[in-house]
Each structure stands twice: as C-alpha cells, then as structure tokens.
Amino acid sequence: MKWGGVQYDAIVIGGGHNGLVAAARLASGGARVLLAEAGQRVGGAAVTSEITPGYSASAVAHLLEGFPRRIERKLKLHKHGLRYAARDVATVALDRDGHHILLPRTRKEFAGFRDLLPKDADVYREYVARRRALAEFVAPLLGERPPALNDPDALKRFLRRSVWRAALKGGSTMQSLLRVLPEAIGDRLDAEFESPLLKGALAFDATLGGAEGPYAPGTSFRAILREAMRMQGQGAMLPVGGMGAFSDALAASVAAAGGDVRVNARVMRILVEEGKAVGVELSGGIEVRAARVLSAIAPRTTMLDLVGARHVETDDLRELRHLVPRGTTAKINLALDRLPEFSGLAPELHGARLLIAPSLADLDEAANAARSAALPFEPVMEILLPSVTDPLLAPEGQHVMSIIVHHVPHAMAGGWDAHREALVQRVVRMLGNYAPGIEDMMIAGEILTPPDIEEKYGLAGGDWHQGDIRLDRLFAFRPAPAYGRCETPLPGLWLCGAGSHPGGGITGLPGWLAADAVLSDGGSA
Ligand SMILES: Cc1cc2nc3c(=O)[nH]c(=O)nc-3n(C[C@H](O)[C@H](O)[C@H](O)COP(=O)(O)OP(=O)(O)OC[C@H]3O[C@@H](n4cnc5c(N)ncnc54)[C@H](O)[C@@H]3O)c2cc1C
Structure with a gap:
C-alpha cells in the first residue's frame, strides 16, 4: 500500500x-x-564504528567467510563500491612460547606445519579431507530451501536425492555423517591429535557463535556446518572500510x-x-x-x-x-598507537586471523564459566588487526584491533556494568602473554557485551x-x-x-x- x-x-x-x-x-x-x-x-x-576519532573497525561482525559469490555478482556489489582489503585470510593458533601454528592452505604451508607438528600432520590432512567431504555433502542443503515436512512427495524426493548424492560420494559418507551428528568435537580431537594448541584452534572454530563447550554433543557436526558455510563463500575476506x-x-x-x-x-x-x-x-x-x-x-x-x-x-x-536469543560472544575494539608484536609471529602473518585458544581444557573452562554466569579466567578469542591490510582504518603507523571474545555470559549477576572492566582487563592480560606491552599501546577502546550488541546494533x-x-x-x-x-x-x-x-x-x-x-x-x- x-x-x-x-x-x-x-x-x-x-x-x-x-x-x-x-x-x-x-x-x-x-x-x-x-x-x-x-x-x-x-x-x-555488520557495520563499521569509530572507536575514537581517526580509528574505525567493524563494530561487531568483522570477517566475511560464507558470503556467496553468486549473490555478490547478482547484486552487483562491486559496482556499488564493495572492495576487499584481504582475501583468503589465514588462521594462526597463537602459542605463548612463539611456536604458532598456521593452519595450512597450501603445500608449502603444509610443509611448515609438518615441521612443527610431525605427529599430527598426516592425521590433520586426513581430518581436513574428511571434514571437507562431509561439508561438500551438507553445503548444497544450505543454499536451498529445506523440503516441506508435511509434503510426503517433496520429502521423498529430497531423501532420494540425498541418498543418491551420498552414494556418489562413496558408501562411507552417510555412515560418517551419522557418526558425526551426535559427536563432541573435543572427543574426536582427543582421539586423533596430540597438540593441545591445534585441538584448541579446531574446537574454537567448531563452537564459535554458540554456547556449547567442546565436549557438548553435536559440536563435531558444527565443524562440518561451519566448513559447509565457508564453502558458500570465497574464503575469509575483509571488506575495505570494514563491514x-x-x-x-x-x-x-x-x-x-x-x-x-x-x-x-x-x-x-x-x-x-x-x-x-x-x-x-x-x-x-x-x-x-x-x-x-x-x-x-x-x-x-x-x-x-x-x-x-x-x-x-x-x-x-x-x-x-x-x-x-542469548548471545555468548563479546566484542572488544581497540585503537593502538603502533603495531603490536606477537612474539615469534612472522611479519606477514600480522594480518591473519589470530586465535587464542590454548587447549580444549581452556575452551571448556570458558564455556563452563559462561554457563554459570561467571567471567572466564583466561578468555579465549579471535583477533584481527584489519588496519594491517586496510591502512585507512587508523592514522599512519597506528592500528586497530578487533577481538571476538568467545564464551562470555549472556547476563551477569547485578548486571554487566559491574563486570565490563574486569572482562577487558582479563582479555588484555591474556593478550599481553602473546603481545607483550599491548596495554601501553592502547589509546582507546570499546567493549560490547551481548546486551550491548542488542541495544546498539539490533542483533x-x-x-x-x-x-x-x-x-x-x-x-x-x-x-x-x-x-x-x-x-x-x-x-x-x-x-x-x-x-x-x-x-x-x-x-x-x-x-x-x-x-x-x-x-x-x-x-x-
Ligand atoms: C560478537 C559477534 C561477532 C560476530 N562476528 C561475525 C563474523 O566475523 N563473521 C560472520 O559471518 N558473522 C559474525 N557474527 C554473526 C553475525 O553478526 C550475525 O549472524 C548477522 O549479523 C545476522 O544478520 P541479520 O541481518 O540476520 O540480523 P541483524 O544483523 O541482527 O539485523 C537485524 C536488524 O533489524 C533491525 N530491527 C530490529 N527490530 C526491528 C523492528 N522492530 N523494526 C525494524 N527494524 C528492526 C535491527 O536494528 C538490525 O539492524 C558475529 C556475531 C557476534 C555477536
């Protein structure tokens, strides 16, 4: 009308x-x-906000991972100004002693991975191949409307097509999928890998965005789902100017x-x-x-x-x-007067997606704390320095840091106002273990708890x-x-x-x- x-x-x-x-x-x-x-x-x-004049960052969501190229093309987003500052952003699991793990994307990177983790390298290759095979099976289901549950013909067609697709992929696909569905990612990783840091990183990715810890049933499937979602997109991307x-x-x-x-x-x-x-x-x-x-x-x-x-x-x-809806992730955006140095991190990896999730036990502790409405003692997080690849986000030589803190309580006893500062302090203390002196570089910052995100950005x-x-x-x-x-x-x-x-x-x-x-x-x- x-x-x-x-x-x-x-x-x-x-x-x-x-x-x-x-x-x-x-x-x-x-x-x-x-x-x-x-x-x-x-x-x-999906917005950009100013932390303090001259310093901007993606306020909440900061990385495009599963945005389909077909939608980008059909909506002519390039013509309407969308540019990327970084494509196929790497993921690095940060280690306190500087033995960081770059999750390999190429053969060359895999060779470095094998040097660092000789016992886990081949298992990792098999794990990724298996995850990809299952994700390839799931991915088409994400890009179409599910069948109507009350229409027996549509349901029959859908099931027939799924069985046929599974058969094409080899008899074991359906069996693997059924096994994965109820499984906890922590149990799977414990059974296969030795490196606590690698297990922490893989479980972080499987559980990010949800309240479940790594030993919750169904989290193995979440890893498949996330991979299938990524397959819709073009690799991890950073838009110029932020979200x-x-x-x-x-x-x-x-x-x-x-x-x-x-x-x-x-x-x-x-x-x-x-x-x-x-x-x-x-x-x-x-x-x-x-x-x-x-x-x-x-x-x-x-x-x-x-x-x-x-x-x-x-x-x-x-x-x-x-x-x-009860969110369990917080966001912290920092304006920094220089590029922080992560001990042992190659300069070209400062633009990567940096994970602090030292082990499954740390993830589990953070998830349990959040469930009992307590702050995690050692927060687990995903960090980006988007100004490394998109320099206009900060004045020359200076930087912004965008941090997703995974597993925070949705609500705190007495309200978040009394606890915001404590969370920031814990996050900065944790960061300082990897990037010494970070607190001296901070010019300004903002923290968004789940209720803040709802109030300010409507999620x-x-x-x-x-x-x-x-x-x-x-x-x-x-x-x-x-x-x-x-x-x-x-x-x-x-x-x-x-x-x-x-x-x-x-x-x-x-x-x-x-x-x-x-x-x-x-x-x-
Ligand atoms: C801390 C955090 C970090 C994240 N990081 C990432 C990331 O890096 N990458 C990623 O892919 N995803 C990320 N996500 C998830 C992602 O942000 C959400 O899944 C996504 O923004 C949802 O988009 P949407 O359009 O469905 O809803 P929303 O973004 O929530 O948009 C809903 C809109 O509706 C408006 N609205 C609400 N009520 C009304 C009303 N009555 N009338 C009119 N308008 C109304 C709101 O103001 C809002 O603008 C993150 C989420 C969180 C919490």
Whole structure:
C-alpha cells in the first residue's frame, strides 16, 4: 500500500545484511520494496564504528567467510563500491612460547606445519579431507530451501536425492555423517591429535557463535556446518572500510534496483486481517500495506511481539517461546598507537586471523564459566588487526584491533556494568602473554557485551544466530518445524534473518532464499 505515494509489493522488516539482501533480491526481481530499519543506519551487526576519532573497525561482525559469490555478482556489489582489503585470510593458533601454528592452505604451508607438528600432520590432512567431504555433502542443503515436512512427495524426493548424492560420494559418507551428528568435537580431537594448541584452534572454530563447550554433543557436526558455510563463500575476506562498507554496498544495490530503504523506521506491529499479514505499523502510527511481509529480525520477536500470540497456533507458540536469543560472544575494539608484536609471529602473518585458544581444557573452562554466569579466567578469542591490510582504518603507523571474545555470559549477576572492566582487563592480560606491552599501546577502546550488541546494533540478544543453532533447530526445523521453509503459517509473512535457515553469519542466505521463494510465489506483482 502507499507510503509517500508508493504502492509496495513487499515490506522487509530490519535492515541487517539479511534484510538488505532480501530487499535487493526482491527489487531486482521487479518487486516494489520498502525496507524498514529501526536504527539510524543499516547493517545491523555488520557495520563499521569509530572507536575514537581517526580509528574505525567493524563494530561487531568483522570477517566475511560464507558470503556467496553468486549473490555478490547478482547484486552487483562491486559496482556499488564493495572492495576487499584481504582475501583468503589465514588462521594462526597463537602459542605463548612463539611456536604458532598456521593452519595450512597450501603445500608449502603444509610443509611448515609438518615441521612443527610431525605427529599430527598426516592425521590433520586426513581430518581436513574428511571434514571437507562431509561439508561438500551438507553445503548444497544450505543454499536451498529445506523440503516441506508435511509434503510426503517433496520429502521423498529430497531423501532420494540425498541418498543418491551420498552414494556418489562413496558408501562411507552417510555412515560418517551419522557418526558425526551426535559427536563432541573435543572427543574426536582427543582421539586423533596430540597438540593441545591445534585441538584448541579446531574446537574454537567448531563452537564459535554458540554456547556449547567442546565436549557438548553435536559440536563435531558444527565443524562440518561451519566448513559447509565457508564453502558458500570465497574464503575469509575483509571488506575495505570494514563491514559497514559491505552493508552500504548492499543498500546501494537495493536503491539501484528501485527499492526504498528507510532508517529510523521501527516496525511496531505486523498488521493481520482475515488471517493474513497485510502490512506493518511503524513507530508514529504510520501504516504501510503490502501483500508480503518479510521479517529479518528474530523469529520469536516477529511472531510473539509483532504478530501477537493470538495469531499463532498453540504448538508453535510453545516452540517459539523457547527460542530466546542469548548471545555468548563479546566484542572488544581497540585503537593502538603502533603495531603490536606477537612474539615469534612472522611479519606477514600480522594480518591473519589470530586465535587464542590454548587447549580444549581452556575452551571448556570458558564455556563452563559462561554457563554459570561467571567471567572466564583466561578468555579465549579471535583477533584481527584489519588496519594491517586496510591502512585507512587508523592514522599512519597506528592500528586497530578487533577481538571476538568467545564464551562470555549472556547476563551477569547485578548486571554487566559491574563486570565490563574486569572482562577487558582479563582479555588484555591474556593478550599481553602473546603481545607483550599491548596495554601501553592502547589509546582507546570499546567493549560490547551481548546486551550491548542488542541495544546498539539490533542483533537480538546479541546472539550470533538470532537463536539456537542446535542440531534440532537446523534445516527444516529452523527456527521451528512449521517455519522451516522461510514462510510462516501466517499467509503473507516470511522469515528472512539469521534465525531462519541456514542460520547466522554474514552469508545473506536467509535473506536470499526467502526473497527467491517470495518471487516464485508471485511476489513481484
Ligand atoms: C560478537 C559477534 C561477532 C560476530 N562476528 C561475525 C563474523 O566475523 N563473521 C560472520 O559471518 N558473522 C559474525 N557474527 C554473526 C553475525 O553478526 C550475525 O549472524 C548477522 O549479523 C545476522 O544478520 P541479520 O541481518 O540476520 O540480523 P541483524 O544483523 O541482527 O539485523 C537485524 C536488524 O533489524 C533491525 N530491527 C530490529 N527490530 C526491528 C523492528 N522492530 N523494526 C525494524 N527494524 C528492526 C535491527 O536494528 C538490525 O539492524 C558475529 C556475531 C557476534 C555477536
């Protein structure tokens, strides 16, 4: 319906990267689209912020790993300004004594890896090959809508196709997958490897973004899922100008295709008439109507707060009530007056993704502490120095450091205000073990706890996935059985954010799949 004289076919709620991808896809498919973002700018958790004048960093998410090239091309993001400062960013597991492990990407790197870890090298090669084989099997499922659970023919077709694909990959694929599904990554790594540091790094990657520790069932599959997600993308990439530049390119793509992007436009309510979603009410009481509404915000908020429980089936209500997003990662961004020196780290690796996760025991301790609402004694983290490859982020010769702290409590007794400083101190102390003198280089910094991330950037609960990414909440069951195909049981309403299939991360896939489904459903007219 009209707003400022425009008649819309579709309204997208939330201007995070998934909402932007959905709006751009719909607009390029011929739909007249309005995207309503509550905040002052688009991007959600994919934005760049100024730490202090002259020093900027990706505020929350900082690395693109699974953003598909096909989406980048179709939305012409290069034409709209997207450039990369670094591609195929390496991962290094930092060691206190300087014997850092570069996870090998090439034969030459593998030779160095073998010199460092002669007992683990061949096992690692086999482990990676196995993980890749399973991820290749899973990857296509992430790039398509799951089958309808209530359509026996569709389900039969899907299962037949999966069995056929597994057979093509060799008889053992299905067997390996079934074995991996309930397995804990820690048990698998303990069974295969000797190096505590290597095990720590591999388990860090499998569990990042979730609350489970390395010995939780299902975490081995999370390693496969993450690899499959990475396969959608082009390797780890850093956009020039940080994540904000990536979101700006998406917004430019929406505008170029004729879509309307409105900021400071919070959706207060989804309008429901005669059992159908027919539009939204914005703050200020403005009603905008359209035959299709796509929500890129958390499924629980969408259904319980914006639609209202009275329009939701009782069984679904029970499922949705349990979907409380509770993030367990914090972000710390630092402005530094020089490049920190990590003892023993080759100069060319200062632009790499640096992990501090010394062992499975350290990860487990951090996860257990977070679960009991306590700060980890020795935090585990992922560190980037994006100004190494993107010098305009800081004044000449100076730098910014972007740190994801894995396994922090969602809430602290007495509130986070009393504990923020203690977390920063622990993180800086831990960093100092690897980069001596780091505290003397710090000019300014900001810390974002999970509730801060929600408040400042709109990511529900500060949760990486806008809600659990457990085994029973994946594919056709994400976020809940009746909602697994992007469309909700309420006609006209679709889900398109990280809370729906295939989950969180800067992949754009939830937005893309939902928009495609809406277009196939005749959403452009
Ligand atoms: C600390 C941390 C670090 C991370 N790092 C990475 C990383 O390096 N790489 C990676 O791939 N992923 C990373 N992630 C995950 C990633 O940030 C999220 O999965 C992703 O941002 C989700 O995108 P989205 O568009 O679905 O939702 P969001 O980014 O949450 O966007 C939702 C938008 O909706 C808006 N909104 C909310 N309510 C309303 C309303 N009522 N009306 C209108 N608008 C509304 C919000 O303001 C927000 O802009 C990280 C997550 C965390 C917490």
